[in-house]
Structures are given as structure tokens and as C-alpha cells.
Amino acid sequence: MAPTPVDTKSRLHDLPTPEPESPFPRTRKPYRFSTLCATVENPDMKDQYGSSSVPIYQTATFKGVGNEYDYTRSGNPTRTHLQHHLAKISSAGHAFTVSSGMAALDVILRILKPGDEVIAGDDLYGGTNRLLTYIRKHVGVITAMVLLESPTNPLLKIVDLATISKDVKEIAPNAVIVVDNTMMSPYLQRPLEHGADIVYDSATKYLSGHHDLMAGVVTCNRDDIAKQLAFTINSVGNALTPIDSFLLLRGIKTLALRMDRQQQTTQLVAEDVHLRIADGNGAVLSFETGNKELSEKIVAATRLWGISVSFGCVNSLISMPCVMSHASIDAATRAARGLPEDLIRLCVGIEDPNDLLDDLEHALLDAGAIELNAAQNKLVRVRDPDALSRAVHDLDLNGDQQLEWFVSAPGKVILFGEHAVVHGVTAIAASVDLRCYGLTSPRADDKLSVHFNDLGDFYHEWDIHSLPWDALTPTPVGAEHSEELDQRLIEAITATAIAELDQDKKTAHSASLAFLYLYMTLARGDRRPALNFTARSTLPVGAGLGSSASFSTCAAAALQLVNRRLSLPSLPAPDVTHTSHQGRRAIPRDIAEEVNRYAFVAEKILHGNPSGVDNSVAVFGGALAYTRAGFERDGGMEGIQGFKSLKFLLTNSKIPRDTKKLVAGVGEKKANEPELVNGILKSIQSISDEARRALADPELPRDALLSALNALIEENHGHLVTLGVSHPALESIREKTKTAFGLSTKLTGAGGGGCAVTLVPDDFQDKELERLIDELIRLDFKPYLTSVGGSGLGILSPYPEHRTSSSTRGRGSDPHAVPVDGQVTPPETPNPEIVDGAASPQAGFDPLRPTFEATVTTDLPEWTTGLGRWLYV
Ligand SMILES: Nc1ncnc2c1ncn2[C@@H]1O[C@H](COP(=O)(O)OP(=O)(O)O)[C@@H](O)[C@H]1O
Numbered sequence: 001m002a003p004t005p006v007d008t009k010s011r012l013h014d015l016p017t018p019e020p021e022s023p024f025p026r027t028r029k030p031y032r033f034s035t036l037c038a039t040v041e042n043p044d045m046k047d048q049y050g051s052s053s054v055p056i057y058q059t060a061t062f063k064g065v066g067n068e069y070d071y072t073r074s075g076n077p078t079r080t081h082l083q084h085h086l087a088k089i090s091s092a093g094h095a096f097t098v099s100s101g102m103a104a105l106d107v108i109l110r111i112l113k114p115g116d117e118v119i120a121g122d123d124l125y126g127g128t129n130r131l132l133t134y135i136r137k138h139v140g141v142i143t144a145m146v147l148l149e150s151p152t153n154p155l156l157k158i159v160d161l162a163t164i165s166k167d168v169k170e171i172a173p174n175a176v177i178v179v180d181n182t183m184m185s186p187y188l189q190r191p192l193e194h195g196a197d198i199v200y201d202s203a204t205k206y207l208s209g210h211h212d213l214m215a216g217v218v219t220c221n222r223d224d225i226a227k228q229l230a231f232t233i234n235s236v237g238n239a240l241t242p243i244d245s246f247l248l249l250r251g252i253k254t255l256a257l258r259m260d261r262q263q264q265t266t267q268l269v270a271e272d273v274h275l276r277i278a279d280g281n282g283a284v285l286s287f288e289t290g291n292k293e294l295s296e297k298i299v300a301a302t303r304l305w306g307i308s309v310s311f312g313c314v315n316s317l318i319s320m321p322c323v324m325s326h327a328s329i330d331a332a333t334r335a336a337r338g339l340p341e342d343l344i345r346l347c348v349g350i351e352d353p354n355d356l357l358d359d360l361e362h363a364l365l366d367a368g369a370i371e372l373n374a375a376q377n378k379l380v381r382v383r384d385p386d387a388l389s390r391a392v393h394d395l396d397l398n399g400d401q402q403l404e405w406f407v408s409a410p411g412k413v414i415l416f417g418e419h420a421v422v423h424g425v426t427a428i429a430a431s432v433d434l435r436c437y438g439l440t441s442p443r444a445d446d447k448l449s450v451h452f453n454d455l456g457d458f459y460h461e462w463d464i465h466s467l468p469w470d471a472l473t474p475t476p477v478g479a480e481h482s483e484e485l486d487q488r489l490i491e492a493i494t495a496t497a498i499a500e501l502d503q504d505k506k507t508a509h510s511a512s513l514a515f516l517y518l519y520m521t522l523a524r525g526d527r528r529p530a531l532n533f534t535a536r537s538t539l540p541v542g543a544g545l546g547s548s549a550s551f552s553t554c555a556a557a558a559l560q561l562v563n564r565r566l567s568l569p570s571l572p573a574p575d576v577t578h579t580s581h582q583g584r585r586a587i588p589r590d591i592a593e594e595v596n597r598y599a600f601v602a603e604k605i606l607h608g609n610p611s612g613v614d615n616s617v618a619v620f621g622g623a624l625a626y627t628r629a630g631f632e633r634d635g636g637m638e639g640i641q642g643f644k645s646l647k648f649l650l651t652n653s654k655i656p657r658d659t660k661k662l663v664a665g666v667g668e669k670k671a672n673e674p675e676l677v678n679g680i681l682k683s684i685q686s687i688s689d690e691a692r693r694a695l696a697d698p699e700l701p702r703d704a705l706l707s708a709l710n711a712l713i714e715e716n717h718g719h720l721v722t723l724g725v726s727h728p729a730l731e732s733i734r735e736k737t738k739t740a741f742g743l744s745t746k747l748t749g750a751g752g753g754g755c756a757v758t759l760v761p762d763d764f765q766d767k768e769l770e771r772l773i774d775e776l777i778r779l780d781f782k783p784y785l786t787s788v789g790g791s792g793l794g795i796l797s798p799y800p801e802h803r804t805s806s807s808t809r810g811r812g813s814d815p816h817a818v819p820v821d822g823q824v825t826p827p828e829t830p831n832p833e834i835v836d837g838a839a840s841p842q843a844g845f846d847p848l849r850p851t852f853e854a855t856v857t858t859d860l861p862e863w864t865t866g867l868g869r870w871l872y873v
Pocket residue numbers: 436452453454455507508510511535536537540541542543544545546547548549551606607657658659660749750
């Protein structure tokens with residue numbers, strides 16, 4: 001392998017363009033850009049066979065000693081051709097090509113030494129931001145470099161490269177000026193001509209143009225810098241492969257042609273839709289809609305425009321930077337940099353402009369951003385389709401015209417993987433047909449109250465102004481809550497609002513803390529709605545069936561609805577709703593995810609270190625294989641169909657326990673006995689994997705499936721015993737089901753008491769089951785026969801057409817009776833009766849709260865069903 005720095009062969013070309021030999025004695029003009037692009041010539045590298053396209057030297061090594069090439073990491077003829085070509089079109093003395101745009105930046109940043117400082121713009125591509133943050137944190141770099149981009153991405157701010165370069169050189173003569181030129185490509189801008197020292201491009205974009213390769217290009221004129229870059233590339237081994245060098249060389253030939261076409265169409269698109277465009281150059285434009293949900297709808301409604309990150313491809317792309325390319329910049333930083341959450345980025349390709357415009361127009365219409373003005377017979381922009389109703393609602397939040405929002409969410413049973421799931425192992429869990437219900441009702445005073453019937457009929461009210469608002473860092477609409485809880489807010493609520501509670505009621509403390517944290521975090525600016533929140537559950541609380549997650553889901557959904565952070569979708573037309581699911585599945589995934597994020601926040605307050613499996617089941621319902629993100633395996637969840645056909649008996653030992661403590665206990669055991677616990681975690685992962693395979697296998701005979709699951713239940717329970725989370729009462733439930741009935745049982749949830757789950761085989765006689773249930777009751781346990789895999793989060797439709805009138809409520813009326821089409825924002829409820837506070841009841845409003853609080857628990861499912869149509873995830 002060559003010991004010397006490499007690939008500086010690109011220096012060998014002559015600028016301007018090599019002139020083809022001419023018999024005529026007159027001077028030729030230098031070739032124009034598009035000709036330069038299409039003409040790949042290097043007089044120093046004539047092909048031995050006269051091939052008109054540069055061949056791919058697909059070889060790692062070259063034979064011989066002391067030759068020009070010996071090892072492809074260090075130098076390869078295809079790459080040399082490419083680099084020569086790039087140097088030519090970039091007005092550069094040197095060009096290097098590496099494996100991606102980020103690799104190019106990385107190679108450049110390695111010029112820095114500890115103590116050096118980088119000055120960068122405030123609108124940087126998410127990946128650039130991430131890499132700079134990493135370098136700052138890990139390499140201790142503190143102004144040796146000025147990093148610029150023009151136009152910026154995605155806000156298209158223009159940077160005066162020439163002036164800035166001049167100023168920098170006056171103030172810090174040694175600072176290296178680096179320019180990311182990806183948005184422009186050398187066709188539109190050659191920053192080396194304006195004082196930049198180094199220019200890099202993600203060649204994945206315009207330079208290659210077809211999104212069929214990843215590549216980065218670094219160009220410079222300074223020999224000292226070129227030497228450093230070549231050294232890094234050779235040492236790191238990230239130089240571009242021969243095949244990608246070939247593809248990039250081929251892409252560059254059409255650069256000017258593509259860019260011309262893409263720019264023309266961009267201009268047309270920008271003018272046609274009358275939306276904000278930052279600059280007329282390039283083929284990327286972005287615009288705001290004023291509403292994140294509207295932007296999402298527009299993006300989702302396009303067909304020809306591909307929803308994708310990146311740009312520079314011949315195919316047109318549409319994206320929302322805040323949730324895609326720039327999602328790795330946290331929400332607070334995005335907000336501070338003025339990067340709008342609703343921004344839509346269009347990257348225009350080479351399709352027929354009329355098709356692109358048609359598609360965009362359809363998407364804008366479908367999303368409700370524009371509408372046909374019948375009088376003028378033309379499409380006009382709807383300034384903000386939700387603005388009027390939102391403004392009305394916003395006023396309502398402090399007035400007397402509010403909605404009651406009624407929501408519900410199921411509990412869960414974990415069949416395999418509890419506790420281990422906290423540490424990254426996959427858990428297999430499903431929803432149970434026991435639910436928590438949450439209702440927000442407006443108040444006419446300045447008070448916030450909670451009523452937790454299941455926690456010793458706990459009721460408390462707070463003066464809204466007395467809550468510790470100073471400690472709150474507001475979360476903008478559409479922004480995500482950070483992964484960490486805001487400890488300052490928790491401490492402030494604990495020291496004020498919680499400190500005034502009766503000290504004996506610990507469970508009510510934590511539920512109140514979680515609710516107040518969500519209430520404050522989800523409030524919008526100074527609009528702090530006066531309301532009561534009542535929660536009731538058909539689930540046993542604190543028994544391992546996820547009552548906390550279903551409570552958290554109800555609180556998160558209700559408060560997001562009250563604060564208009566969720567917009568219910570328009571409902572399917574009547575002829576569609578009576579098909580497979582009768583219109584039940586009316587809540588789309590993005591809304592579910594939004595609720596799940598905040599349900600997880602509340603779970604963190606209640607549990608300390610939850611895995612997120614409980615709240616995911618509470619929101620999404622069904623049966624899931626759930627793996628927490630952030631460990632060695634990929635996080636995520638996947639539905640499991642086979643689980644739904646299983647029958648389970650859940651038995652509450654009635655031994656109270658504290659999930660937070662049990663989870664912390666396992667964490668401590670892992671810290672003290674890592675080998676033991678890691679071994680157990682590995683085994684539980686195998687159990688979950690095995691169960692998942694068995695449940696997904698359509699060929700596996702039913703009895704083989706059931707006996708496999710029984711064996712896995714026994715094995716998993718054994719591991720939970722070793723982890724120290726069983727309890728004598730759970731062991732006695734196991735004993736009873738095993739010896740007298742031959743059934744397999746394990747603890748479920750956090751253990752330490754709480755519930756056990758028993759798999760009931762298909763052929764288990766009803767009589768036997770009754771006998772088992774009786775015996776368990778006699779032993780003072782509480783059994784529940786449950787079906788699994790039902791719906792997740794439910795929201796009682798706020799549309800009056802979907803509500804059953806008070807005279808028919810509770811008589812089992814058809815909950816799916818009258819679906820309507822097309823309404824996006826629920827109409828406000830007229831004349832609400834004020835339940836708490838001084839105002840007197842008003843006519844025409846029939847509040848749910850009194851009956852909700854008075855109905856016996858066992859009647860809740862039927863009563864809630866009779867209220868009208870429920871929309872489910
Ligand atoms: N219906 C409810 N009303 C109010 N808070 C509830 C309700 N259900 C659960 N919680 C909260 O969740 C806690 C129980 O959580 P946890 O111990 O994890 O039990 P589980 O296994 O039932 O989820 C309660 O102490 C309470 O703070």
C-alpha cells in the first residue's frame with residue numbers, strides 16, 4: 001500500500017477547459033458550463049482503448065510496485081477521472097470524493113484541533129448540526145473555522161459569501177472558510193471564486209441527480225489543506241467507491257440540463273401557488289401554511305411529489321423539515337432558530353411542470369388549504385381552515401362555551417417480557433377489555449379540579465393562578481416534549497400544588513402531579529382553561545394491568561383536545577363507514593402518536609422509568625411486540641394477530657404494590673448483579689422471540705401453540721421470581737391453577753402482588769372454568785375473564801350528530817348510528833351547564849359529568865357506549 005498521501009492527481013488538469021485540437025489558427029472560447037459538464041476529458045489519462053465513457057476500475061488492488069495506483073482506498077483511476085472533472089467544473093485546484101456529504105464535512109472538520117472554535121450559521125441542515133454538536137461535545141473543539149451555507153437549508157436565507165469571507169480574513173486571517181454548496185451545485189455557485197477556502201457538496205443531491213448513490217465532494221485551492229484532506233481520506237478509508245465514482249461522473253454530465261429544468265419549474269410552482277418563496281434560484285423552495293396539521297395533510301395528499309428527505313433528484317420531493325430532515329435538532333432549538341414547525345419543503349424534479357402543479361393543487365384542495373370560490377369560479381386560498389373555529393374555541397377556553405371531552409383507554413396484559421422490557425427486551429402485550437375513562441368539564445371560575453373516584457373518591461381543586469407558571473417552559477404547538485421530564489416544573493408543582501394535599505393519599509398525589517404537569521405543559525400561552533377532570537376505571541388500580549397507562553392516556557388525550565393540540569380528522573362518508581370496521585377506526589396514527597408521546601410523559605411521572613409498553617398498548621390497542629428504543633436492538637412495535645384468539649384469566653391477588661419501586665428494584669439488581677440479570681434478560685428475549693414466532697406461524701397446530709406458550713409462561717415466571725418480583729400470593733394462585741387444573745400461570749406487570757395471568761386452553765370446559773373462578777374467589781382473590789386485543793384510545797365524537805340525546809342515553813343505542821362527512825373541527829357545545837363554580841346551569845346543555853360520576857363501575861361500559869359514537873385508534 002502506498003505510504004504517501006494520495007489522490008492529488010486531480011491537481012494535474014489545466015484550467016480552463018482543455019481545447020480539442022483545432023486545425024484553425026484562431027482562439028477558441030472556453031467551454032460554457034453545460035459543455036464542461038458533458039465533456040469528461042483528462043488529457044493525462046487517455047484510455048488505452050479509446051473508450052468514450054470512463055471505465056469502472058472495479059478493483060481493490062493494482063499489481064506491481066511503485067506504480068501510479070496500488071490500492072483503491074488510496075487512489076483509483078475512475079475516481080481520479082471524477083475528481084479531475086469536479087475540480088474543473090468547480091474552479092478548484094483540488095477535488096476529493098468521499099462516501100457521503102456528511103463524510104465530506106467530517107473530513108473537513110478533522111482539520112480542527114482541540115481548543116479551536118467553529119462559527120456556523122443558525123439554519124443548518126439537521127445532520128450538520130448533529131455532527132457539529134458531537135464534535136463540540138466529544139472532541140473539545142472551541143475560531144478556527146467559519147461554516148457557511150447559501151442559501152441556507154431549509155429557510156433559504158442568502159449569505160453574502162464574498163463579503164463574509166473578506167471580513168473573516170481581516171478579523172481572523174487563519175480561519176478557514178468552509179461553504180456547504182449542496183443547494184446550489186457548482187453550476188449555480190462556485191464559492192471558491194468568492195473567497196471560500198473549502199467547499200463541500202452532498203453529491204447525493206444535484207451533482208448526481210438520480211438518488212441512486214451517496215457521495216460527498218470536497219474542493220479547495222490551497223495545497224496545504226488538500227494535503228490534510230487527502231491524508232484524512234486515505235487514513236479513514238471513506239473515499240468514493242469505483243462504481244459510485246462512475247455513476248456520479250455520469251450524473252454530472254446532465255447537471256446543467258437538469259438544474260435548468262428544475263429551476264424553471266420551481267419558479268412556476270412558486271408563482272402558481274402564491275406562497276412564500278425565499279429566493280428564485282435553485283430548485284428547492286419552502287413555504288409555511290400557518291398550521292402544522294394542515295401542512296401534514298398537504299404533504300400526505302400529494303401523489304406525484306414523493307414524501308422524502310433529501311433533494312436534487314430528477315423526481316420531485318415534498319417534506320416537512322421539522323419532522324424529517326431537521327428532526328434531530330430539538331424542538332426548542334428549532335423554535336429559537338425560527339424554523340417553523342409547519343414548513344413544507346418542495347424539491348422540484350424534472351417531471352412535466354403541469355403534472356406537478358396539478359398534483360399540488362389537488363393536495364391543497366384535499367387538505368382544505370384552498371377552495372373553489374363559486375362566485376369567481378376560481379381557486380382561492382383558505383387563509384387557515386381551522387382559524388375561525390380555533391379562535392372561537394380559544395375564546396371559549398376562558399369563557400363559558402366549552403366542550404366536555406370524554407375519552408377512554410384500555411389496560412393491558414403483558415404475556416412475556418415485563419421488567420425486561422425496561423432494559424430493552426421485547427415484551428409481548430395486548431389490550432384488555434377493561435378501561436379507564438376520563439372526562440374534562442368546563443368550569444366558570446378560575447379553578448382546576450380533579451376527581452379520582454377510584455382513589456378513595458379523591459377530589460381537589462386549585463386556583464389556576466396559584467399554579468407555579470413561572471417554572472414552566474412552554475411547549476409550542478406541534479413541538480415534542482423532550483425525552484427528559486422537566487424537573488424544575490415537577491419540583492415546583494410538588495412544592496406548591498401537591499404540598500397542600502392530604503399527605504396520606506400518596507396514589508392521589510402522584511396522579512395529581514402527573515395531571516398538573518400535563519395541564520401546565522399543554523396549556524397554550526396565557527389560555528389556561530378552567531376545568532374539572534374526572535377519571536374512573538373498570539381496571540383494578542395498581543394491580544399490574546396498566547391502570548396508570550390508561551389513566552395517563554386519558555389525561556393526555558383530553559388535555560390535548562381541550563387545548564386544541566389535536567384536530568380530529570374529517571370522518572369517512574356514510575357509505576364507507578359501514579364496511580369492515582363501521583367507522584370505528586377513525587383516529588389516524590399521527591394523532592395516536594401525539595397522544596402516546598404525552599401519555600408516556602405522564603407514565604414517567606407515575607413510574608419513574610417506564611418502558612412505554614403500557615401506554616403504547618393503551619393508545620394503539622391490539623396486541624403488540626414492543627421494544628423500547630435506545631438499546632442494542634431497534635426500538636419499535638409490531639402488531640401480533642395470533643394473540644387475539646387466546647383466552648386469559650386474570651387474577652388479582654389484591655396485594656397492593658408500587659410499580660415505580662419494583663422497576664427501580666430490578667434496576668438496582670441489574671447494577672449489583674449484572675451477570676445474573678443480563679443472563680435473565682437474554683433468556684426473556686428468547687422467550688419473547690419464540691412466542692412471537694409461534695403466534696405468527698399459520699402452520700403451527702393450535703395445540704402445539706398452546707403447549708409452547710404454556711412452557712414459555714412457566715419459564716418466564718421463573719425468571720421473574722429470580723428477579724425478585726413475585727409474591728407468595730401470586731405463587732398460591734399459580735399453585736391453585738396448576739395442581740388442580742393443569743394450567744400455566746405467571747405474574748403479569750410489575751409483580752410484587754397485583755395480577756397473575758393464566759392461559760385458558762380452547763378446550764377447557766366452561767364448568768371447569770367456573771369451578772376455578774369460584775375457588776380463586778374463595779381464596780379471596782379476584783378473577784377476571786377477559787378478552788384481549790380490543791381497541792385502543794377512544795374519543796366520544798364531539799359532533800352533535802353522533803351524540804345520543806339524553807332521553808335515549810344508556811339504552812344501548814347504536815353507537816355508530818349517524819356518521820357524517822367532512823367536518824374537521826368539532827362544533828362547540830352550545831350553552832354548557834357549569835357544574836362547578838358559581839354560574840347557574842344553562843338550558844340546552846346536558847353535561848355528562850353528573851351521570852359519569854354516579855354510575856356504578858360495572859355499568860360504565862354500557863353507559864359510555866350508549867352516549868353516541870366513539871372514535872377509536
Ligand atoms: N382511575 C384512576 N384515577 C386516578 N389515577 C389513577 C387511576 N388509575 C391509575 N392511576 C394512577 O396510576 C397509579 C397506579 O399505577 P401502577 O402502580 O403502575 O399500577 P398499574 O399496574 O395498575 O398500572 C395510581 O397510583 C394512580 O396514581
